[in-house]
Amino acid sequence: MTQSDEMQGLLDRAVSTLNEALDSPELSLRDRTLVALRVLELAHGTDPIEGLNTNGWELPQLTQRLTNPGPESRSASPLDARLRSASKGQPATGPDRPHSDSTATTQHQSLAYPVATAPSAARNDQILEPTVLEIDNFLSHEEHQFALSTALNKADQFVGSKTTTNASDYRRSSILYATLYPDLYELLRQRLIGLLPTVVQQLGMPSFEPGQVEMQLTAHNDGCFYKIHNDSGSPETATRALTYVYYFYQEPKRFSGGELRMYETDISGPMVTASDRFETIEPLNNRIVFFDSRCKHEVLPVVCPSRQFDHGRFTLNGWIRRS
Ligand SMILES: O=C(O)CCC(=O)C(=O)O
Ligand SMILES: [Fe+2]
Numbered sequence: 001m002t003q004s005d006e007m008q009g010l011l012d013r014a015v016s017t018l019n020e021a022l023d024s025p026e027l028s029l030r031d032r033t034l035v036a037l038r039v040l041e042l043a044h045g046t047d048p049i050e051g052l053n054t055n056g057w058e059l060p061q062l063t064q065r066l067t068n069p070g071p072e073s074r075s076a077s078p079l080d081a082r083l084r085s086a087s088k089g090q091p092a093t094g095p096d097r098p099h100s101d102s103t104a105t106t107q108h109q110s111l112a113y114p115v116a117t118a119p120s121a122a123r124n125d126q127i128l129e130p131t132v133l134e135i136d137n138f139l140s141h142e143e144h145q146f147a148l149s150t151a152l153n154k155a156d157q158f159v160g161s162k163t164t165t166n167a168s169d170y171r172r173s174s175i176l177y178a179t180l181y182p183d184l185y186e187l188l189r190q191r192l193i194g195l196l197p198t199v200v201q202q203l204g205m206p207s208f209e210p211g212q213v214e215m216q217l218t219a220h221n222d223g224c225f226y227k228i229h230n231d232s233g234s235p236e237t238a239t240r241a242l243t244y245v246y247y248f249y250q251e252p253k254r255f256s257g258g259e260l261r262m263y264e265t266d267i268s269g270p271m272v273t274a275s276d277r278f279e280t281i282e283p284l285n286n287r288i289v290f291f292d293s294r295c296k297h298e299v300l301p302v303v304c305p306s307r308q309f310d311h312g313r314f315t316l317n318g319w320i321r322r323s
Contacts, residue, residue, distance in 0.1 A: 022194045083202055084279060085131035128295045130262035130279040133202050138246060138288040143187065147248050150181045151217055151314045158219055164234040171226045173299075176217040178318075188316055189213045192244060196320065199290045200242065208241050211323030220258055221312040226299035228263065228274050231319055233294075240293040240319035247283040247315055254311035255304035258283050263296040272296065283313055293319055 139147065158174040178185045193210060200207050232240040245260065260281040263274035274296035281289055291297070304311050 023190060081133065081135040081202075083131060084134050084281065085129050126266060126268035127275075128265040128267060128292055130264050130277060130295065130297075131203060131291065132260075132262055132279070132281055133199055133290045134281065135288050136284065137286055139248075139286060144248055144286050146187075147184060147217075147246075147316060148250060148314070150184050151176065151219065151248075152250075152310050154180060155309045158217075161218065163229065164237060170229070172224045173218050173220045173226065176219075178215040178217075181217065184217075184316070185215050188215065188246070192320060196242070203242075203290065203292060205242070205292055208322040210241075211239065211321040213318065213320050214240070215316060215318040218315045218317055219309065219312045220299065220302045220315075221255070221309065222302060222304040222307045224258075224299075224313075225301040228296050228298040230265065230272055230296050231293040233272060237293075237319075239321045241322045242290060242320040243293045243295075243317070244288060244290050244320070245283075245315050245317040246288040247285060247313070249285055249312065249314055250310055251285065253285070254306055254308075255302050255313050257300050258302040258313045259300045260289065261298050261300060262291060263298075265294060265296045267294055283315070 154176055157180055158176050161171050161173045161175045163171050192213060196210055197207065231243050232238055249255070260283060262279045262281065264277040266273045266275060272294065280300075302313055304313075
């Protein structure tokens with residue numbers, strides 16, 4: 001065995017120990033967070049770990065993508081995470097023109113760990129910024145294919161989506177419930193719980209003890225949409241804290257539209273309202289986004305000329321509830 005094989009062996013064992021620690025129910029959330037932060041610190045600062053694939057899960061490569069990149073900016077990486085938020089004081093194109101492009105410039109912020117002053121998603125206690133944490137290349141190729149084959153093989157088990165208020169013509173899509181794909185559910189659930197402390201910190205949200213992880217596999221095909229709503233506005237959904245949406249589809253892409261639009265949200269009154277400042281997020285293949293479930297958002301209409309199910313826009317999306 002050469003010295004470099006030995007080193008690789010040690011690194012592999014170290015990584016699997018860290019993986020176990022991150023999932024271990026015996027460690028407190030605080031201890032798991034400390035392990036996660038240390039891993040992220042290492043991934044940020046040392047080359048030997050760069051690109052290391054641990055059980056199909058690439059360690060986050062922390063990319064600085066500022067509009068005007070500074071001297072510390074790094075090249076694009078396999079797992080590319082960034083915080084996206086409409087810049088303050090931008091002229092807004094409003095919800096009354098939902099299909100126009102946002103003129104708001106985006107502000108990309110680095111994910112440097114540990115973060116002493118997390119950027120806050122809330123401008124004050126009452127106004128939520130339209131902020132998402134976006135991570136590209138989220139799943140490995142095999143896992144992405146697993147998600148895709150699950151969706152395509154179970155096409156006949158999807159059912160029409162509803163809203164909690166059953167409002168008509170507010171939402172058009174179809175859904176596959178998570179009980180029909182327990183392995184995929186568990187894979188994603190563990191990833192989400194592992195990333196939770198970092199995500200919450202980056203979004204500037206108060207930390208919370210996670211409870212149930214709700215998940216659905218959603219298909220949007222030609223003419224599908226979801227008008228402006230938030231995800232925690234009813235008594236049954238009030239404990240949803242964090243929304244995640246993982247986008248995937250078959251290449252070459254055969255639909256257009258379906259962007260996620262996030263609105264600045266006023267939570268001061270009894271009615272949560274969207275303002276006319278927004279940020280538009282491309283539903284890129286293998287991208288996941290996270291945001292505060294109280295924040296108003298919509299899915300712009302999808303155009304899929306073939307109307308074939310397997311040419312659609314798919315998501316594994318849901319909510320992490322506070323316990
Ligand atoms: O598909 C998306 O981009 C978002 C879906 C969504 O808002 C929801 O299901 O509540
Ligand atoms: Fe939603």
